[in-house]
Amino acid sequence: MTACETGGTMAERLVVIGGDAAGMSAASQARNRRGPDDLRIVALEKGFHASYSACGIPYLVGGEVGGVEDLVVRRPEVFRDEQAIDLRLRSEVTEIDLDRRAVAVHDHEEGRDYWEPFDQLVVATGALPSRPGLPGADAAGVYGVQTLDDGAALLRAVEADGAERPRAATVVGGGYIGLEMAEALVRRGLSVTLVEAGEQPMGTLDPDMGALIADALRRLGVEVLLGEGVTGFSASGGRVDAVCVGNRSVRADLVVLGLGARPNTALADAAGIPVGETSGIRTDRRMRTPVEGVWAAGDCVETFHLVSHRPVAIALGTHANKQGRVVGINIGGGYASFPGVVGTAVSKICEYEVARTGLNEAEAAAAGFEFVTETVASTTRAHYYPGAREMRTKMIADRRTGRLLGAQIVGQEGAAKRIDTLALAVWHGMTVEEMTGLDLAYAPPFAPVWDPVLIAARKTAERLERLHTGG
């Protein structure tokens, strides 16, 4: 008779692959509900750091954040000493064996390999930077910005002195991270070129809103190349020295890849854990994969878009934390579920705050909606109050029902967090006419008497009314 068969004292074994937001949230929440005698927790992280803010990397590189340690949310000792979580850094999982119920681990520190058995497994392997399959893309001096180790390497590069000091940088890709990095590198005194294959940077916004951002980057001194893809990298002595853009060669002492990220599912895929059409790991609402006892959370999973009703893979720390918490509560014996997303995002680019939620025009069309749009200019505070700044709010509304499908904001200080109000309106399927009655906070230091959200709703409702009455 084994210990298990006695109904006994052997603790259940939880293994977590990946020690960042999703993995450590899951571990912590599970521990909060089940003590070490009941649940043994091993967390395996291949890098040097666990539980950090990857979103802070541009500010680390730009010098606004003091050092790498400032981005660490919780130090490894805290997990080990206060939560009895056996967190192992530089420990890379190389295989998941679902039959053996064990993962193969390579310990980079000690140079040894071993099997770690599990009863419950959390796959939180994060995302990998999209790397163009182009000549020279693996040269030294080409950086991703997904992990804190990436960020630390880039920080060392921009702070290098003497002959090693980089003077020209190219950022490939004009999404949130690419733009944040371009600004950070300008702050460090580098001459920066941004290469974006699309017609506008910030492709998750509509082109009319994205154009405002391109202008701001140019005013900051960034050379912005739009509608041109990178065709390769040239290197000398194994180090990148230029980026090929069409027929041109753009000098680059360092290159930052800001082409977005894709779910890192190699391990899961190889083990036969199902991956969905977005290439993210499939889970149900409780973050269970279809494999018994195997959970997944964070940038490696796909989730559900509440407006398009389609699966989406969105790499964002805030989703990772929430999903990890859901996993941990469920493993801990509680009940929690992740409801899906509406695609909210925000960023600060130069003097602009940029935000979106719901569907943009292209996404709405792809999801089969017919819609109207309206963009209004207003101010963040009452026009007469000191510090009132300009902002533009765009709404996309279903043409028949008036339901808000999505919204975008580009504005100056104090503009962007209004996207949360719009995110809730999208979440609840509000019509723009309903929104005109919302009880939003008003006082001159905070908003005009008609908040920009209300003005946009009113103007969109009026456009719909004209459409329906033929006026």
Add this chain to the structure above:
Amino acid sequence: MTACETGGTMAERLVVIGGDAAGMSAASQARNRRGPDDLRIVALEKGFHASYSACGIPYLVGGEVGGVEDLVVRRPEVFRDEQAIDLRLRSEVTEIDLDRRAVAVHDHEEGRDYWEPFDQLVVATGALPSRPGLPGADAAGVYGVQTLDDGAALLRAVEADGAERPRAATVVGGGYIGLEMAEALVRRGLSVTLVEAGEQPMGTLDPDMGALIADALRRLGVEVLLGEGVTGFSASGGRVDAVCVGNRSVRADLVVLGLGARPNTALADAAGIPVGETSGIRTDRRMRTPVEGVWAAGDCVETFHLVSHRPVAIALGTHANKQGRVVGINIGGGYASFPGVVGTAVSKICEYEVARTGLNEAEAAAAGFEFVTETVASTTRAHYYPGAREMRTKMIADRRTGRLLGAQIVGQEGAAKRIDTLALAVWHGMTVEEMTGLDLAYAPPFAPVWDPVLIAARKTAERLERLHTGG
């Protein structure tokens, strides 16, 4: 046969009593939908100004706003010339005669009286400052802050030179306007005493949150007297010189009454237009009074609280504008309704931003709810990002269902507008558990990875879970 009976060409006559937010919004919206040949519009305003921001008065008095004209949203000529609205200033309505379908007008400029006939009437008579019925309350130097004319008079007083220059001011009442005025008077170099009969200023917040504000005022140098009512005013030569507080006499060269406002319904009352239990004019959702062809909007009406399901009278420019718009659309032949309120408000007091929505503890108890509360401390941005400021978020949730009943925020720059997100959660009857999954915007310059709203929801949900499991 009259012109009317021919089905004919005589325009309908709309009379609007009150030329501020509600009245002029109604007039403008009606005009947008019906031309001058179809609708003749007369707007009667007893003061010197129409269509202004009364909420800006504290910033006018404090010197942050250049002058009285900056608070005028739209100049009278614009209404007259561009919208063919016959706006008459210094024209006070002294009687509504529902049988004659006419209002009696006293023209203060010309010193004459006349009757103005109407087919449709909008009552937008605003609010009157609550004045304590105490000896000396009518002395010179005692100011209300309801109208722009009040504000202009107060501005002249604080800017007076020489012997007339006031040195000591007392603000009676510690609500939003009282506190904003106390800060404004400190900015003007006056020695300021605030007298509040309750145990804390900002009585629309719970005492624990209001206490933070009292501390901030004291740090600013305001003498804060709590739990003591004003018992009278002393005057010499008809001018106030002191305020009696209990047995003490507090020197005051000027006094500001910040005791709130009550609906100004004397005219409606006298005419037999029904007034509700809050003493505001009763309307339906389309802002119709029970009297055919008579509408009401703005600070003079009562509205419906979507959480308590009780009538409430709330004097706020943002409601006045929305209600006025609803009236105008309906008179114009369209269809619009005002849905009610959730009690959202925001203010800036010293370094603090202060906001609330839904019900506070006392209101929730009065409405029959049993509830739990949770208050969390967090930061406005990621802790490592420059400019991260402290904020406290309090939630009040129904004890059985977990539904969010109300929320309050006290924090530094960047904190308060999050109340809009909470207002939408209250509006939609979300539970705090549901809120933990909300897709709110995250990036280090805007929020920690768990937005303060999400942290508060999580902690409140955890408190409820402990309560229900007896943990």
